[in-house]
Amino acid sequence: MNKKQRMFIRMVVASLIRRRSRMIVALLAIVVGATILSGLGMIYYDVPRQMSAQFRSYGANIIFTPSGDGYVSEEDLDQGVSIFKKEELEGFTPYRYENSNIHNLPVTLAGTDFDSVMKTSPYWHISGRLPMGDGETLVGAKAAEKLGLDIGDSVSAQNSFMITEDTDLTKIPDYEIYTDPETGEKYCDHLLEMQVTGILETGGPEEEYIYTTFHDISSLTLSERGYDIVEVSVAAMQDRLKDYIKTINSNVSGISSKLVKRVTASESTVLTKLESLVFIVTLVVLALTMICVATTMTAVIAERRREIGLRKALGALNSSIIAEFMSEGLLLGGVGGIIGAVLGYFFADVVSMNVFSSSITFRPLLIPITIAASVLVTGLACLIPIRSAVDVDPALVLKGE
Amino acid sequence: MSLLELKDVSKVYGELHALDKANLTVEKGEWIAIMGPSGSGKSTMMNIIGCMDRPTSGQVIFDGRDISKESRKKLTEFHRDKIGLVFQQFHLINYLNAVENVMVAQYYHSMPDEKEALEALERVGLKDRARHLPSQLSGGEQQRVCIARALINSPQLILADEPTGNLDEANENIVLDIFKQLHKEGTSLVVVTHDPEVGEVAQRIVRLEHGKIVSDKKNENFTE
Numbered sequence: 001m002n003k004k005q006r007m008f009i010r011m012v013v014a015s016l017i018r019r020r021s022r023m024i025v026a027l028l029a030i031v032v033g034a035t036i037l038s039g040l041g042m043i044y045y046d047v048p049r050q051m052s053a054q055f056r057s058y059g060a061n062i063i064f065t066p067s068g069d070g071y072v073s074e075e076d077l078d079q080g081v082s083i084f085k086k087e088e089l090e091g092f093t094p095y096r097y098e099n100s101n102i103h104n105l106p107v108t109l110a111g112t113d114f115d116s117v118m119k120t121s122p123y124w125h126i127s128g129r130l131p132m133g134d135g136e137t138l139v140g141a142k143a144a145e146k147l148g149l150d151i152g153d154s155v156s157a158q159n160s161f162m163i164t165e166d167t168d169l170t171k172i173p174d175y176e177i178y179t180d181p182e183t184g185e186k187y188c189d190h191l192l193e194m195q196v197t198g199i200l201e202t203g204g205p206e207e208e209y210i211y212t213t214f215h216d217i218s219s220l221t222l223s224e225r226g227y228d229i230v231e232v233s234v235a236a237m238q239d240r241l242k243d244y245i246k247t248i249n250s251n252v253s254g255i256s257s258k259l260v261k262r263v264t265a266s267e268s269t270v271l272t273k274l275e276s277l278v279f280i281v282t283l284v285v286l287a288l289t290m291i292c293v294a295t296t297m298t299a300v301i302a303e304r305r306r307e308i309g310l311r312k313a314l315g316a317l318n319s320s321i322i323a324e325f326m327s328e329g330l331l332l333g334g335v336g337g338i339i340g341a342v343l344g345y346f347f348a349d350v351v352s353m354n355v356f357s358s359s360i361t362f363r364p365l366l367i368p369i370t371i372a373a374s375v376l377v378t379g380l381a382c383l384i385p386i387r388s389a390v391d392v393d394p395a396l397v398l399k400g401e
Numbered sequence: 402m403s404l405l406e407l408k409d410v411s412k413v414y415g416e417l418h419a420l421d422k423a424n425l426t427v428e429k430g431e432w433i434a435i436m437g438p439s440g441s442g443k444s445t446m447m448n449i450i451g452c453m454d455r456p457t458s459g460q461v462i463f464d465g466r467d468i469s470k471e472s473r474k475k476l477t478e479f480h481r482d483k484i485g486l487v488f489q490q491f492h493l494i495n496y497l498n499a500v501e502n503v504m505v506a507q508y509y510h511s512m513p514d515e516k517e518a519l520e521a522l523e524r525v526g527l528k529d530r531a532r533h534l535p536s537q538l539s540g541g542e543q544q545r546v547c548i549a550r551a552l553i554n555s556p557q558l559i560l561a562d563e564p565t566g567n568l569d570e571a572n573e574n575i576v577l578d579i580f581k582q583l584h585k586e587g588t589s590l591v592v593v594t595h596d597p598e599v600g601e602v603a604q605r606i607v608r609l610e611h612g613k614i615v616s617d618k619k620n621e622n623f624t625e
Contacts, residue, residue, distance in 0.1 A: 007504055007513040011497065018496035310492045313453060315481025315509040317474065395453040
């Protein structure tokens, strides 16, 4: 580095350090701008992920059904859910439906896993509590009304089947046998005693069912089998969900998976609009920030008109003055960009915690983008006042006119 | 050959003749005071001599070269190489210390050299104040830094605009003593002033009124 370059750096550094108060004002404007840019950028890129997670309160967005006439087996289910990324899979709940009678009225029993059901159906409103094991039941509001059931009541589900040579009655704890007088065939009325722990309200068809554990439903029907349907909740965008469905349908033979359109379509619409909104807000804020930075830099340059006049009187060419002042501006832009990029992450995290109640995902790519944008905006903001300032007549400026 | 010649130089702003067919010759090593009341055309003449402005008509010949029609860029390069400027309001860069202010003139002229800049400050008696910022210097000291800056590139002409206008008597004497020393060393000086005391120490006194040179006399009281 020759003496001229060293002097150049010395002047730029001296200007930044010894004009601290002025530079802090300019730096502050740039930092605020860069922070907002970086923060909104992170929010913009994180909105789909955050909103996907939020939309899970609408319930499952993928359904597994048997691909043929059978049921979804445990092996197929394991294979199917293993295809989803762990961090995207919010939960899955299998269901097995059986017809039964309660108080001589036909009802549909739904066996399920009460440990996972709230992950796929977080909108369920339960008066009382979920069953904690066998012998307990959750009754849909409409079924409860039809059967006159309330929390704490005992209910006896009845399953009638014909006794054949293969029937092993020793497995049935509670039953009654009767003979059809016309055919002479013997029937077994198997009873399952359960206690109602909660009433389910959803406003949907779920209110028609009586929910039990898989073990209870197997006991009642004396049969073990797979599932009729599996609800899966995945925090991902529609395109990604479609990819998953394609993979599952081609790799897992026993499962036919499909999107829950009423959920995914509305998610997609809302998300597109929200993304557009955040994008427009980001652009507007960026424009306002640019104006703010430009105004500050214009004021900072304008108050140095006399210095520019002096430099010209000392023999500085316009190009030389532009280079010196631009270097100061770009250095400020770079430093402001670095600080703003870091602060922007914390700003986005605070916003995310308040709006979505979860942390923001750090996007390293936004750091160089923020710094580059900050340098560019500051450079542009400096260029206009510098270009007009170098046209000053040094004689007039030095005379104080 | 004269160092500087103004031949029928006029500067017109609309209806106003700030300078009206002025003729002036400055010989090498000469010390001239340009005097006159406000609005007489002193500043206009200084700007034209200092290559910071161009005449509307007439010729400005500096060291044998006609610079009256040169482009702004050429004029800037020319005055950077040939002329050292001393201002009434000092015009030091407030965030650079004394030696750095002197080095700025070197920076735009050729190559900054701190040792030479310190020697220039020593010449005006300010070596021990070299690391002080302008705000830490008195008015007289700031003017001496301004003179050191004007001298650093060994110009052919020192052009001073009211150099003692903002100084007390003690500092005025210090500055005039420096000018005397420079004159002894053969430096050409053109000092624009309205202060008779500053004019009286010059070798030649040129008086301006309404843009015209009304008198151009040798100073009988001039002493080396």
